[in-house]
Amino acid sequence: MLTRRIIACLDVRDGRVVKGIQFVDLIDAGDPAALAHRHAQEGADEIVLLDITATHEGRATLLETVRRTAQSLFVPFTVGGGIRTASDAASVFDAGADKVSINSAALADPALIGHIGASFGAQAVIVAIDARRDPESPDPVRNARVFTHGGRKDTGRTVVEWAQESEARGAGEILLTSMDSDGTRAGFDCALTAAVSSAVRIPVIASGGAGTVAHFVEVFGEGKADAALAASIFHFGVSSARSLKEELAQSGIPVRLPC
Numbered sequence: 124m125l126t127r128r129i130i131a132c133l134d135v136r137d138g139r140v141v142k143g144i145q146f147v148d149l150i151d152a153g154d155p156a157a158l159a160h161r162h163a164q165e166g167a168d169e170i171v172l173l174d175i176t177a178t179h180e181g182r183a184t185l186l187e188t189v190r191r192t193a194q195s196l197f198v199p200f201t202v203g204g205g206i207r208t209a210s211d212a213a214s215v216f217d218a219g220a221d222k223v224s225i226n227s228a229a230l231a232d233p234a235l236i237g238h239i240g241a242s243f244g245a246q247a248v249i250v251a252i253d254a255r256r257d258p259e260s261p262d263p264v265r266n267a268r269v270f271t272h273g274g275r276k277d278t279g280r281t282v283v284e285w286a287q288e289s290e291a292r293g294a295g296e297i298l299l300t301s302m303d304s305d306g307t308r309a310g311f312d313c314a315l316t317a318a319v320s321s322a323v324r325i326p327v328i329a330s331g332g333a334g335t336v337a338h339f340v341e342v343f344g345e346g347k348a349d350a351a352l353a354a355s356i357f358h359f360g361v362s363s364a365r366s367l368k369e370e371l372a373q374s375g376i377p378v379r380l381p382c
Contacts, residue, residue, distance in 0.1 A: 127348075133354070252299050282318075306332075311330075340376060
């Protein structure tokens with residue numbers, strides 16, 4: 124049985140880690156390099172750093188923040204936000220990232236997925252999908268919509284269809300964030316995660332809503348996720364990756380326990 128991964132996420136604005144609810148009401152959570160190092164020491168399998176305002180502000184990723192964070196890490200490190208070209212991706216890899224996450228730029232130019240993968244390998248390309256259910260649809264999960272620019276723009280595309288195209292174009296993983304659940308600590312959107320996981324063959328990372336160990340058990344079970352991402356519960360001391368993994372192991376979820 125494949126080991127399930129626990130990923131710590133750092134949403135960064137102006138060089139600081141922030142966290143909000145449903146992409147708004149952001150509060151300061153600390154220094155990205157210090158938090159990344161702490162989460163890795165405590166057992167996180169991977170770290171994801173998302174420069175959440177880069178695309179909205181029309182600028183490149185804050186490479187100095189990436190470099191400073193990468194220096195302290197010994198686990199896989201993914202960076203997203205502001206990556207619009209294969210050249211941008213190369214700069215982020217040069218700054219210390221192991222993978223890149225692309226969102227708005229991939230939707231604007233889907234060929235970008237393959238271009239980055241051709242140079243750095245499909246395993247290094249994650250397509251991030253910010254998803255929101257369509258409450259007016261008779262099937263709000265299947266017809267959930269894709270948003271870009273930090274959740275500000277409705278693309279009109281459905282989540283499952285875009286995930287399938289991303290896989291076909293060479294994505295190595297899907298990072299699926301439920302905007303409805305983000306920051307609520309009320310649980311992952313397991314139905315949406317399962318819909319995407321069932322539609323693609325590549326790993327799906329569930330994001331948005333982590334609050335308790337039970338939420339992770341649910342998303343690895345009924346949500347069919349390969350990995351789960353959390354931010355608030357790690358940053359603000361609700362739990363650590365180590366304690367979360369120990370409890371998951373006791374619940375029968377296969378995880379890599381820290382030494």
